[in-house]
Amino acid sequence: MPRLNPDNIELAKEILGRYPRPKSALIPLLHLAQEQDGWVTDDAMEHLAELVGCTPAEVLGTCSFYEMFKREPVGPYLVNICHGISCHLLGADELLEHAEQSLGVKTGGTTADGKITLEEAECQAACTEAPCLQVNYRYRYKVANEAFDQLITDLRAGKLDDEIPPHGTLARRATRQHIPADRAAGPAAVDVNVEPVWLSRNADASEAKG
Amino acid sequence: MTITDAPKIVTGRLAAHDDAHTIARYEATDGYKGLRAALQRAPQSITDEVKAASLLGRGGAGFPAGVKWGFCPPGVFPRYLVVNGDESEPGTYKDRILMESDPHQLIEGILIACYAIGCSQAFLYCRGEMALAHERLGEALNEAYAAGYVGKNILGTDYSIDIVLHWGAGAYIVGEETALIESLEGNRGMPRLKPPFFPAAKGVYLQPTVVNNVETLANLPWLMQHGAEAFHALGAENSRGTRMFAVSGHVKKPGVYEVEFGVTTFRDLLYAPIYSGGIRGDRALKAFIPGGASAPLFYEEHLDLPLEAGVVGKAGSMLGSGAIVVMDETTDMVKATRNLVRFFARESCGKCTPCREGTTWLERILDRIIDGHGRPEDIDLLLDVCDNISPGLLWPPKQTTICPLGQSATPSIVGTIKRFPEEYERYVNAPFSTTVAINGAAYLSPPVAAATGGSAE
Numbered sequence: 181m182p183r184l185n186p187d188n189i190e191l192a193k194e195i196l197g198r199y200p201r202p203k204s205a206l207i208p209l210l211h212l213a214q215e216q217d218g219w220v221t222d223d224a225m226e227h228l229a230e231l232v233g234c235t236p237a238e239v240l241g242t243c244s245f246y247e248m249f250k251r252e253p254v255g256p257y258l259v260n261i262c263h264g265i266s267c268h269l270l271g272a273d274e275l276l277e278h279a280e281q282s283l284g285v286k287t288g289g290t291t292a293d294g295k296i297t298l299e300e301a302e303c304q305a306a307c308t309e310a311p312c313l314q315v316n317y318r319y320r321y322k323v324a325n326e327a328f329d330q331l332i333t334d335l336r337a338g339k340l341d342d343e344i345p346p347h348g349t350l351a352r353r354a355t356r357q358h359i360p361a362d363r364a365a366g367p368a369a370v371d372v373n374v375e376p377v378w379l380s381r382n383a384d385a386s387e388a389k390g
Numbered sequence: 391m392t393i394t395d396a397p398k399i400v401t402g403r404l405a406a407h408d409d410a411h412t413i414a415r416y417e418a419t420d421g422y423k424g425l426r427a428a429l430q431r432a433p434q435s436i437t438d439e440v441k442a443a444s445l446l447g448r449g450g451a452g453f454p455a456g457v458k459w460g461f462c463p464p465g466v467f468p469r470y471l472v473v474n475g476d477e478s479e480p481g482t483y484k485d486r487i488l489m490e491s492d493p494h495q496l497i498e499g500i501l502i503a504c505y506a507i508g509c510s511q512a513f514l515y516c517r518g519e520m521a522l523a524h525e526r527l528g529e530a531l532n533e534a535y536a537a538g539y540v541g542k543n544i545l546g547t548d549y550s551i552d553i554v555l556h557w558g559a560g561a562y563i564v565g566e567e568t569a570l571i572e573s574l575e576g577n578r579g580m581p582r583l584k585p586p587f588f589p590a591a592k593g594v595y596l597q598p599t600v601v602n603n604v605e606t607l608a609n610l611p612w613l614m615q616h617g618a619e620a621f622h623a624l625g626a627e628n629s630r631g632t633r634m635f636a637v638s639g640h641v642k643k644p645g646v647y648e649v650e651f652g653v654t655t656f657r658d659l660l661y662a663p664i665y666s667g668g669i670r671g672d673r674a675l676k677a678f679i680p681g682g683a684s685a686p687l688f689y690e691e692h693l694d695l696p697l698e699a700g701v702v703g704k705a706g707s708m709l710g711s712g713a714i715v716v717m718d719e720t721t722d723m724v725k726a727t728r729n730l731v732r733f734f735a736r737e738s739c740g741k742c743t744p745c746r747e748g749t750t751w752l753e754r755i756l757d758r759i760i761d762g763h764g765r766p767e768d769i770d771l772l773l774d775v776c777d778n779i780s781p782g783l784l785w786p787p788k789q790t791t792i793c794p795l796g797q798s799a800t801p802s803i804v805g806t807i808k809r810f811p812e813e814y815e816r817y818v819n820a821p822f823s824t825t826v827a828i829n830g831a832a833y834l835s836p837p838v839a840a841a842t843g844g845s846a847e
Binding site: 199207234242302310317319351358360366367370375378 | 433467482483508519556559595636725
């Protein structure tokens with residue numbers, strides 16, 4: 181089972197460099213591991229423990245707390261049907277039932293072809309668009325049964341792959357934050373008690389070129 | 391009706407332009423002018439101005455932002471800003487819009503706040519499930535760094551700060567500020583005990599930390615440009631400026647509306663044609679949630695209350711996170727309640743016993759009532775469990791736990807039992823069901839239990 185590959189180690193080091201303490205990078209790095217493998221493997225967790233300087237058990241402790249981290253393989257398409265209150269009022273239960281029947285799996289299961297994992301999810305903050313769902317955390321609004329079936333057909337045919345990257349990829353690489361070295365202010369060291377220079381400045385801040 | 395033409399302080403740009411998320415559009419529409427104005431001023435004067443504007447926090451608790459900033463102990467550095475973008479209260483849909491559609495406005499707000507407070511680093515904690523928001527914020531930050539708005543020597547001044555975009559990973563509790571801080575430190579998102587862990591004194595890495603909601607910070611660019619007086623002129627009582635409300639559920643036009651705070655009424659938002667346009671099919675209103683799943687339900691008689699924090703509080707609920715969920719006369723209130731309670735049961739972090747055990751049992755009891763296995767005494771049992779989580783079932787609720795999650799599960803139960811007792815009674819008095827639903831499939835219940843009318847448990 182894989183550890184982070186060389187490219188991802190580089191990215192991991194960049195992410196680590198933004199935080200005053202390395203363990204703060206743990207959740208972003210777990211996302212990175214999940215992006216690489218589609219789920220979070222034991223080896224990846226051990227590797228992250230080395231990178232952030234804690235025990236693998238602590239990594240597992242964090243990883244297991246958060247819903248989004250999968251510790252066993254899921255399909256490349258994770259379909260999360262919202263069952264928050266607004267979606268509940270507008271047919272989420274019926275949509276979920278339809279999804280279970282049409283996919284032939286229960287909530288939490290993966291289809292026989294291994295492509296689609298179905299889950300019910302807590303409120304996704306699209307309450308005005310109920311009932312809604314997410315595929316790999318990309319939204320689909322006001323989903324009727326027929327629209328759901330079409331979505332599944334399109335996913336299986338790979339028609340939506342430009343819009344919906346495989347499970348694990350939250351933000352595509354080009355859109356990731358990258359702080360250029362010459363622009364970085366740098367992380368604020370915890371144990372250096374220095375007042376920021378601008379704080380005591382008085383009202384005639386003439387150096388502001390604004 | 392009190393519909394005003396108050397300016398759209400935080401949604402004006404995104405309502406008018408599809409490309410409001412780009413730096414070009416942002417700069418062309420007064421973008422970063424508030425930051426430029428702020429950098430000409432003494433930091434303390436900005437805090438004073440935010441206090442004078444009485445900008446209340448828009449996350450849920452509604453604490454005045456300027457006062458919160460002032461709680462950082464003097465002489466203790468570094469200070470950090472943590473932006474709470476972990477929007478996940480059921481019914482709430484506003485911060486995501488601001489992050490996806492106008493990210494530079496939020497970035498500018500963060501820069502103004504950090505300048506005023508004297509923060510040395512900012513962490514923008516965005517809910518994990520919001521992939522588009524991650525992409526838009528990431529791109530916007532990259533643009534803003536390249537243009538000299540963020541990072542070292544901002545706009546050529548001595549003001550330097552990094553904004554680090556941090557992704558969450560799916561946990562409602564992380565919206566609680568001390569849990570947010572735990573999560574930001576790489577740990578399980580479990581709340582810390584206050585005191586001693588008030589974030590302003592002991593937050594991230596036990597340093598002074600201000601935690602502000604996305605919408606709160608998004609107000610700052612406008613506030614810097616137009617001044618506290620213009621902001622304070624909007625709204626009423628203690629609720630000043632404008633506020634975003636998401637109206638969802640059984641209305642004709644669900645939507646997110648930015649309205650004048652403290653003046654506009656629930657009736658306006660629910661029935662006015664420019665807002666939600668009334669209940670679907672012109673049915674009767676049965677109940678509505680005024681401020682997210684944690685807020686006690688309101689009914690017909692509350693429609694004319696203004697959206698004012700104090701007034702709504704006195705009436706026995708809260709504006710919370712600005713989430714209004716409307717239920718028409720066809721709603722099964724027991725099932726709606728189960729839905730709300732299940733959320734809290736699943737999202738309980740497990741740290742405190744009353745919440746971990748209480749919410750779980752509430753869900754199980756409601757499950758069996760709905761599945762046809764309820765007993766008449768279950769209704770009192772529900773109230774008893776609620777009382778154990780929040781003694782006295784008061785408003786504002788008493789807390790037996792470190793954070794308010796557990797008690798948030800109780801108002802919907804208490805409210806619906808009081809208001810709609812017949813709906814619960816119909817479930818528990820129904821003839822004993824011969825089938826039970828398990829994960830949606832029907833199973834025969836044990837014949838001996840069915841024959842005696844006893845419990846299957």
